[in-house]
Amino acid sequence: MMAQWQELLRLDSELQSRVSQLYEGKLPREIRHYLCVVIESQDWDSAADDENKARTCFNALLEYLEEQWNRSIQENNILQGPDFPGIRDYLMKHFQAQPLYLAVILSKCLKEEKKILATASEAQGCGNPALDQKWRMLDNKVNEMKRRTSDLKKEIKSLEDQNENLEFLQETWQIQVKEHVGLAQSQAVVKEKCLKQANIITQTKQILLQQIVNILKLTEEIVATLTDVELPEWKRRQQMACIGSPVDISLDHLQKWFTTVAEELLRVREQLQKLQDQNTKYSSTDNSNLAGPMAEIEKFALSLLRKLVANALVVAKQPAMSSLQQRPLMLKTRVRFSVTVRFLANLPVFKDLLKVKPVFDKDVQEAKTIKGFRHFEFNREECKVLDVDTPDGGLVAEFGHMFLKEKRGRYKGSSETRLGVTEELHIIKFVAEFKHAGLECNLEASSLPVIVISSTNQVLSAWASVMWYNTLSTSEPRNLSLFADPPPLTWQQLSQVLSWQFLSVGKRGLDEDQLAMLRDKIVGDGPDDLVHWSKFSKNEGAWIWIDGILDLVKKHLVDLWRDGCIMGFVSRKRTLTLLQEKQTGTFLLRFSETNKDGAITFSWVEHTNGETHVHAVQPYTKPELSGMCLPDIINLYSLKAETNVTGNPLRYLYPDIHKDTALGRYYKNSPLSATQKIIDGYVKRTNIPVSTFPTPPPSPPREIPFTDMDMDMDTEISMDLDQLLQELYPDFFGPGTSSQSFADYSSSY
Structure with missing residues (x-):
């Protein structure tokens, strides 16, 4: 039976949070974790009503801590292991005088834990019916094996009693013959009775041997299922989990089955040995020759145990x-x-x-x-x-x-x-x-x-x-x-693995639209839908770009990605299609297609004088996001027209969620707090992200490969800004000064 705490560790984060809340302000969660075995072995319900029992349970915790600490010393594992002396000091300080209080806490918490597990079990009932049914059938077979082995033990004990009775009857009859006690006819009756009893014992032995064979045949089915089906399936799940698949790789089921079957096989062999011992001991009263069949059955049992044990190391x-x-x-x-x-x-x-x-x-x-x-x-x-x-x-x-x-x-x-x-x-x-x-x-x-x-x-x-x-x-x-000679992957195989990478890093996989964009980029128009190793991983392969984005998400965008705020993989052409029918100020977040180290940009729509324009800011890189988080950049972002700041054009996260509703919980800075917060006598300042004169990209007269769109557009805007800034500010922007200089200049104010 798996420990209750181990079952709780397998729950999702929401249910684990509920467990964590049980112990807040009552008992450090680390104590529940590191002492889970000894805690669950005590009767805290009874201890909660009896101070003497509470003291006994409390002392059991202290003894366990002492044993674990001594073991840490012996194994030279003091620094890496739990702080057992610290845990002991905490318990002594808070509960030595009132062990009943600790018993009440643990009694209530353990009951609540069971309720949470029951909730999880009900939810899992709606999981994979086929898998549940398969495991239930295997459970039933294992339980049937246990039942039969238990019955076998009782019947062999009964056979032992029968052999003893027969032996006693024969010995008593022989004594009576020697002492001339009784009549000849009574001696004949006793002899017939002994013969009849001997025949019953012989038949019982044969029946028991057949029962053992039947148990072993059932065991053979179970062992084959474990070693040839369940274990390989677990290994495959583990293999997929290594590359990000969210599958269950717990060994609890397998360990329970392997342990039970091994235990029952040892018991069967033990009962078979008892039967062999009886056959030898009472050979004078039994004319049956079962030594040969027993040896064959023992050989069969040993082969099953060997197969089970040989596969048990993982x-x-x-x-x-x-x-x-x-x-x-x-x-x-x-x-x-x-x-x-x-x-x-x-x-x-x-x-x-x-x-x-x-x-x-x-x-x-x-x-x-x-x-x-x-x-x-x-x-x-x-x-x-x-x-x-x-x-x-x-x-x-x-x-x-x-x-x-x-x-x-x-x-x-x-x-x-x-x-x-x-x-x-x-x-x-x-x-x-x-x-x-x-x-x-x-x-x-x-x-x-x-x-x-x-x-x-x-x-x-x-x-x-x-x-x-x-x-x-x-x-x-x-x-x-x-x-x-690496075989290719189908897009279906690769897309699943790529989705797992984002699930592992950002707690959300890729949806169909995001995968469609990646397919266009990686597979293109290939008719076979195959991805070849060299195209994916070598030189300027797609994986370098994707891994840069994964690192960007991991370091700076986990919350936004997890909560679905980032559309991410969407081409500039698709961005135009999505935004042009939306209200002014609607924006979406997408990854740069050209920055190999990972970068993110936002595009927004503006409707002026009957015309629709979609603007895109120069992508933000990891160093920039280290200085200011993306939600703050979006919240504080401004446009500068000539000498005036026109304000923040970003209002609604696609499709129509107000930016404060979508991103407000992620803000770390705001203009209000920036003017009010005093640190060491100084008013805290905030770098305000500003763009100047965004040039709306016209509909391209020709098809531009989308992999180059970001680079071309950014270069074009930068050249226009350089020329315009030199005209507006000739004293500051001389020939050769770029718009980046203006960005650096403006950020200092």
Whole structure:
């Protein structure tokens, strides 16, 4: 059963906020998090009504803190782990004198948590019916296996009693014969009774053996489903999650099934051994020869357990550097990364049983066939013992202090193909030996292919390779030479992955209109709807531009993007179409199509003298947005006509939302606060974004490639402004002075 707190951690942000509010002003949330196991193991409802029980529960918390602190000292993990002494001091200070108060708080909070989980469960009921039904069917099979195993245990115990009764009856009869007690006819009756009982026992044994076979056949179906269906599906979901897909990659279901099946298989083998022991012990009273069938059944049970255990070791968290958690599978030499493995058969008897060792590029044939293939090694030989190290009690080992260094010399290989650094794929395998209850087997779990870079400049290209590979390669064994001749992606595949990038960074994916614009830019008029690797990632490929926008969103526009304020991917031509029928002052936000580092602009419509004009401001870049956030730029933006400021032309965010309604909650500065706020004796100043004489772009007489529109329009406006400013201000703007100088000059006032 998964810990209640772990279930809460899987909820969406809104429900998690409700949980957080439960503890505000009552108990630090960190205490609930780090002590979740011991908190949920105590009866706080009873403790809330009994001070002695409350004191007992309180002392249990202190003992747990002491154990965890000692463990941190032993593992040399004081700085990285939770502040257990600090938590203990807090509890002592606030609740030592009143443990009943703590019990009341936790009793109420735990009940409210359950209500929130119930709400989430009801909502999930409307989720994926097919998946829910499939998992329900598997649950039913596992529960049926448990029921049958439980019944088997009772019946074998009953058989033991029958054997003992028969043995007692035979021994008593023999004693009576020796002592000449009773008549001959009574002896015949007893002998017949013994024979009849022996036949019943023989038949019972055969029935029990058939029951065991039936249990194992059901188990065989379950094991096949787990290892051949559910586990590969989870691995595929994890693979998609690595490149941004919002799928559930929790291992809770798999761990529950693997654990239960392993436990029941061990019990079946235990009952089979008892049956074999009885067969040997009471062989004198039973003429049946069941040793052969029992050996075959034991062999069958062992093979099922071997298959289950061999697949139970998984990479729960793929390799990732701490600075790029959202972009795993990229490792930089000499930079620390972490990776976590888990053993899904989480039984107490398996604790400390497995010692896992990571091996880099184990059995990788590409190292021998690809020219110039690099070879790496870990900074140190490291093994981890799988231990209970998570709140939900999972058998987990985290390798958190690993980094790679390149070995001198590269394999010459036998191929003429030579891959680039960001196209060379490697794997990390985790190996262990399993020995328990007569079963011995080697375990192995492999990471997804990783790319090893030596410079941060290679991150952009490396992530393109990670996305491309994991979209295409869906099964094992992994094709580590995929980029020797990379297959193309369909636009449907690529568009989904691109949408996931924005969902990961900005909490909102791309809609159909945004994807349509990107399709025109990336695919063009190609009839096959395919995107080739070289066009996407190489040189001036589309990915460089898109990644620049992703970085812009991440650093400066997350809130606006998440809330749908930014239209983003819309061409200038499409902008004209959208705005020309709107009321004056309607504006929209779109990304620059020419700035490779990521920039955003706003376009607005103006209707004067029966004519419609759509204006666009020069795009704002990351350095500019670092000085002033985009909502403030829009709020304070002004137009300057000759020597007068005509005011802010931006009134309604497309389609018709007043800008203060749409953006007001994001404002950090306003003209009013700028004149009133005093800092160290000075009135705070605000740089006011101003544009001068915007020239409305005429309808183009010819088709201009939209990829060049921003650059052409900006250049044209800049030239007109330079000439006009020199005429209006000859003393300040001499030949060679640009409109940018005016912008710099005006911003100082």
